[in-house]
Amino acid sequence: MNWQAITDMLPLLAEGAGLTLQLLFLSGFLGLCLAVPVAIARLSKTWWINILPRTYVFLFRGTPLLVQLFLIYYGLGQFEAVRESIFWIVLKEAYWCAVITFTLHTGAYISEILRGAIQTVPVGEVEAARAVGMSHRQVYTRILLPRAFRIALPAYGNEIILMLKASALASTITLLDITGMARTVYAKNYLPMESFLTAGAFYLVLTYGLTLFIRYLEHRLHADRKEPVVIIG
């Protein structure tokens, strides 16, 4: 082990970690925003409403993320119309292509998690809400969605951690995230073990940190599961 090489690369990897986290939080948040309408539409009993989210989820879960990334980053530029539209300002940037791809990818998975969670909300609660006169929309915003978010939280946490690991692919489209930095460093010093193992340590720390954060959130959102405070008089 060349310890000097490892200490030299630490600032670079820390910089890469910043980008990794940016990509992760942006796509994790946008993916969640996208997933809510998708999950609701997916639950519709009308076929022409649920066909679109069904196809979307099937396409994005059935193909590798790397292919999706290449399709958006390299692929869209094939069309003259795309290159001349105003979207090109965004689509020519590797950063935004990564954000868009990750959002679409994780959105598909999160929507399935949400769909499952909405379906697990006890029927009685929805019936009760209807019985007190709530409209369809109110049942969703007041009962189904808040309940579903709590039920889905552990699975959403897993998905965020999977996305953290998947974000390493951003390095294939020139972005300098943790893996990107490790690859640049390796190209200079030819020390594979030092470069990649140190990068791996960064990921392990981030995974661990995220796990703790999700556990904290779960604790906060489940007030009902907390131990009652016992006052000994």
Add this chain to the structure above:
Amino acid sequence: MIDLHGFEGLLLQGTIVTVKLTFTALALGLVLGLIGATAKLSDTAIFRWMGNSYSTLVRGLPEFLVVLSFYFGASHVLMMIAAKFGYDEYIEVSGFVAGFVALGFIFGAYASELFRGAIIAIPKGQAEAARALGMSSFQTFFRITLPQVWRIALPGLGNLFMILMKDTALVSVVGLEELLRVTAFAVGRTKEPFTFYLAAAVIYLVLTSLASFGLRHLEKRASTGVRELAS
């Protein structure tokens, strides 16, 4: 229909490499998973510790980074070992070997958790009954435990298999001529990235759809004779 400019044959060859890679990695992963699960359930603390650290570590690392480390690291480590024995030539590890070992290694880490759960789920009395009938512990494992582990772990293994199939795309980055790599080659020749990456996406979709169809069939077969809950 999309015009592939005569690259159909090349894409087919790439698909075959992808399928081969998937199944080789699967075989290695299943073996590693079983070894890992046995280690986790072992009575010896050091084995339990090794099994647990294996899955904790691998599950915390990006798959892509593991593939890169195996590809670039393997020849480095092999050369270091060889140098100790006085062999100074350059040793190159092929993309296929590095790829299937890396993917199998990842698969094994996740599978060991599934197998551990499945082994625990089998009532202890069955193994005891087998021992009482005079089966050796080896026989008990292969005749009583393993067939049931297969049934219980199969849905989870199916998910892992689908993930594995998609993860083979990562190996394209280290130069193995699998589906995504040959697609990139065709893109370089024709300058039609969208057409070809879309074609690759369709092929992956077909592969994963076939896999999910096959898995459903396997699951049905594995649970023959299992009582279902009356609804």
